[in-house]
Amino acid sequence: MTKLNRNVIIKSVGTYVPKKKVHKNELIQYFEQYGSQNEAKELMDEIGRETISMMDENETVITMSLASSKICLEKAGLTPNDIDVIISASNTPEFLSPTGAMLIRDGLNSNAHQVLDVNCDCIGMLQGLNVATSLLKLNKQYKRALVVGAFGCLRNSRKDNIISYATVGDNSTAMILEVQEEEIERGFLGHRSFTDSQYIEAIQFPACGMSKIFDKNIDEFEKRLRWDNFNSHFIPQSSADVITELLTDYNYKPEDVTQFFLSQFSIEYNELTMDAMSLPHNRFTFIADKYGYTGPCSPLLALHDRIQEKPFNESELCIMCSVAAGCIITALLYKW
Structure with a gap:
């Protein structure tokens, strides 16, 4: 009998981008009050910026995470109860306790068995995918994992800092991983x-x-x-x-x-x-x-x-x- 590979594949990807957009010309004008408008323009041109996305005052990394997760589930044709593992990856968490993953589970009304947060700063979602892959490959009781990244940096930034206030954007991106046992490796x-x-x-x-x-x-x-x-x-x-x-x-x-x-x-x-x-x-x-x-x-x-x-x-x-x-x-x- 051929031994099957326990492959962990991407089932779906969903993202939530706040509706509010700020154009680089507005940001350049904003930094005039600090006398750093030329530096702001130079940096944005160098690293490639035209607009950034910004949460409104009623949004948080949790509301964004729930929005991206729901989109991801809909794309996959799944319900929250089809998810066994939820991993939240954010370096700007709304709470240190309880975990973001616990709040996402509650907000989705999911019965996921395993929930945890991962904070590795800007590689957090990649490491979350690593953890999810390991959990799915090693635990046969798990079929699917939802990994949710979220970034809400702008409201935590120093208002005169060009790097963190003119080049970053708020977002949540979610990914559902699923185990499939197959002869090929993928x-x-x-x-x-x-x-x-x-x-x-x-x-x-x-x-x-x-x-x-x-x-x-x-x-x-x-x-x-x-x-x-x-x-x-x-x-x-x-x-x-x-x-x-x-x-x-x-x-x-x-x-x-x-x-x-x-x-x-x-x-x-x-x-x-x-x-x-x-x-x-x-x-x-x-x-x-x-x-x-x-x-x-x-x-x-x-x-x-x-x-x-x-x-x-x-x-x-x-x-x-x-x-x-x-x-x-x-x-x-x-x-x-």
Whole structure:
């Protein structure tokens, strides 16, 4: 009897983008009050921004997560009770307790058995997919997992910070994974990571640390997200190295990959990552020009838009890769 592979495949992808859009010209005008309008324009042109998406005052990462989850379930033709595992991935959670996944379960009226949160900053959703894949492959009682990324950075940002207030966007993207036992091997094949902790002070939230969040002697400014410039020029080459190592693990080469879904922070860094692998620039999908950088959701939001535009064919490969504060780079290999 042929041994079947317990493949974990993408059943559906859903996304929620807030209706409110802010154009880069409005943002440039906004930064005139700080005398940094020229710097803002230069940065947005360099990394590729036209508009960003912003939650309204009544929205939270939980309301966005519920919206993207419902879209994802509808696309898959499933009900909340068809989900066994719920994983929430956000570095801007509404609550530390209870978990975001618990709130999503309750909001969906689901009877999911396993719920948990993952916070790996901007690779949180990728790591959430890793955890979900492992749970589904190792536990035969589980059939499906819902992984929900959410990013609500803008309201936590320092209002004079160009990086975090002019280039990011609010979003939730959800993905349903499903086990299918098959003779062929496909779905999520593996992952690789690279970590360098020398930049741990560049991006911190809250800037003062949680132990001082209620200290009345500390200004609110110090309780908001600090996002300083740091020498990040190593990221494209390091990303290319992680991706190449991952592909080598499975006897593939970069040219075998149909499409790359990378960190959406900078179009220039996407181009340089392709250059490092001697690939044309049409091999990556970039969507941050119309949404802004959406943190842990960013590579999966790009995947969502690519699937909407052009679905993948059987046996095609894609790479999902992103970068998180600290810094850490994680890449996933998926076979359709």
